[in-house]
Amino acid sequence: MADDKAKVDCCGVINEDLVKRISENMPDDDLLYDMADLFRVFGDSTRVKIIYVLFESEMCVCDIATILNMNQSAISHQLRVLKDARLVKYRRDGKTIYYSLDDEHVKQLFDQAMAHLMHG
């Protein structure tokens, strides 16, 4: 290339400086996937509801199911998704297993999302 900034692949404004700056500020690919995975966990209304319930109080599986009017298996599957994402933790008390939130950022994340929806 004759000119350092001449790397124009198409219509746009691309030049090597810009591409370099974008690459530098872009998180690693692995992290971007993790990020999408995390958001995808929040991208289901059942899981959002479970989290809202847990904002109030720790709760056993069958009480969550009762409150959300869904069957136990569905809740259990979704709790596993939340647990795998390290968003909830649990403790056993006899036959009962109590779930609670395991992340300090979720409330703020939800508040930000709400702010977008309420319009900003």
Next chain:
Amino acid sequence: MADDKAKVDCCGVINEDLVKRISENMPDDDLLYDMADLFRVFGDSTRVKIIYVLFESEMCVCDIATILNMNQSAISHQLRVLKDARLVKYRRDGKTIYYSLDDEHVKQLFDQAMAHLMHG
């Protein structure tokens, strides 16, 4: 029911006070769905990457495609999803259409998500 607090449907700690408190603090169903829909938009790595690119600079469709090494159609489809969610806006300049972010909360949302991933 003989007792006000006797509404125990299963194993758990459910009583009317708790259910009442949870219902009061739970956003409306419509809003919960909107919330999940919003998060689902972020739940795809292509869209996350597009947003990170747009954190740096407004950008035309084909430059985004070039940077992300994806085809123009895929980017265009995803930009539509982002546009429908009011997360990006665009301006036309001749044949070229420049996209940019249209939300002040997204950066904070992403920072919170990153904080969770980096572990907190």
Next chain:
DNA sequence: TGAATATATGAACAGATATTCATATATTCA
């Protein structure tokens, strides 16, 4: 120990979604 209860989990299925391909639309410029 055996019945009852709380939760977890694998399989199956229906519905959603991301990408690609082909093509349409819109704009510029010769």
Next chain:
DNA sequence: TGAATATATGAATATCTGTTCATATATTCA
């Protein structure tokens, strides 16, 4: 106007995801 270019979009397809059903596991208690 017609060629070239940038973007949008419908259809098709492969993959992913949420729920249900049936059943397994774990714990309590008589």
